[in-house]
Amino acid sequence: MQLALSAILITFRHFRRLPFFMAYVCLNVAQGLFLYGIYQHYGQYSYAAAWWSEAITLLARLFATVEILHLVLIPYRGIWGLAWRVVAGTSLVMLIFVVAASQGRPDLALMRADRGYHLIFATTLISCLALIRYYSIRVENAYKALLVGFCFYSCVKILLNTVLYDFLYRQHSQYTFLWQILSVAPYLLVLLFWSAALAHPLPEMREQQAVLPTSVYQWISPEINLQLLAINKQLMNFFKIEEEPQQ
């Protein structure tokens, strides 16, 4: 499936606009080959190398996601600036949460780090999608599919790393095998979804939408907020006013 997706990316020349995504897919293919090779030779001793290779692909996934968000938001400079702040703020908050909630056994540190990464990644991405939705920004189907696919897979990984481990780790002898099957199946589904979405030419790049001078925003936005504040203050006293004796 990864090779098929790579072929689609090359055939439709998507790699020109999505170089980081292309790199992410290629790294996944390379990781698969690498893991196959080292497991053949070193078996269980290849554990650390496997996690390192995973870290590299996770980093590539991060760059690919930022690239797609950039493509979606670049016509809206102000919102892109806002999105960056949302990404930074959400990531920091989630990082603190993950560190606080993941204390415990050192032998599970890598697995918990992986789970923490996916939690931070998914939360941040959903925050960005919510921001995009809030501002009525149109997202082309191809980009939407990529972002939703990334997020879906991260959510599945969080659940697998948490629920599956706690339920099956001690009880089931085939835990590793089950974990691998249940990890691969959603990823294949995502690859299929991406392939279908990318099997078309990408939409044209949008022009810059920031047509208003900054002074307009600086004038209108506080005005609206002041009005909203006034309305809310009146709403707070709504029943108090009306409960006065009526003539």
Added chain:
Amino acid sequence: MNYSAAVFAIAGLLLLLAIAWLAFSETRRRTKFVRNGRRERPGLHISHLPQIKRALANSDFMYLRDHGHPALAKRIRKERRRIALSYLACLRVEFERLLHLARMVAVMSPHVAVAQEVQGLRLNLEFSYRYYLIYFRLVSGIAPLEAIGNLSDMVSALTVRMETAMSELGEQAVLAAELLAHNGGRLDAGG
């Protein structure tokens, strides 16, 4: 399953639901500015305020009750309450339209102040909370019908001020409306 695992499992599940909602839910209620190539007149419901206020006045009910028609007074009160609730819903639509306009201005601006946007979002949430509070009190009959007049006065004032501000924007406001029409006045992220 320990406490930490439960927290992560719930978080994962909530995130999965959130992405499903963003991906498949119907986009938010559309607020159309342009219909058939013509700008819809703002303040359409606000302009009915005097009639609504008149319909909500207590004098009619008191007159009917005092002249021996309590059943009729009760029926009319019920019907007028229904009208008041419809009116309240229309006011909310107009309020949301103004907020949408504010968001469009932010979208088209090269620089957006985080503090302003956060404040706008917070106030919007507060408004929604209070709106529903008033709504349910009206539905349950524990709020006086006249109370709705206050809410419409507030929205009316906001509409007038925003209209004044936007008219001063001239061509830029037209661009905003055109962009809104281009986007279909909808929120397309993940939907």
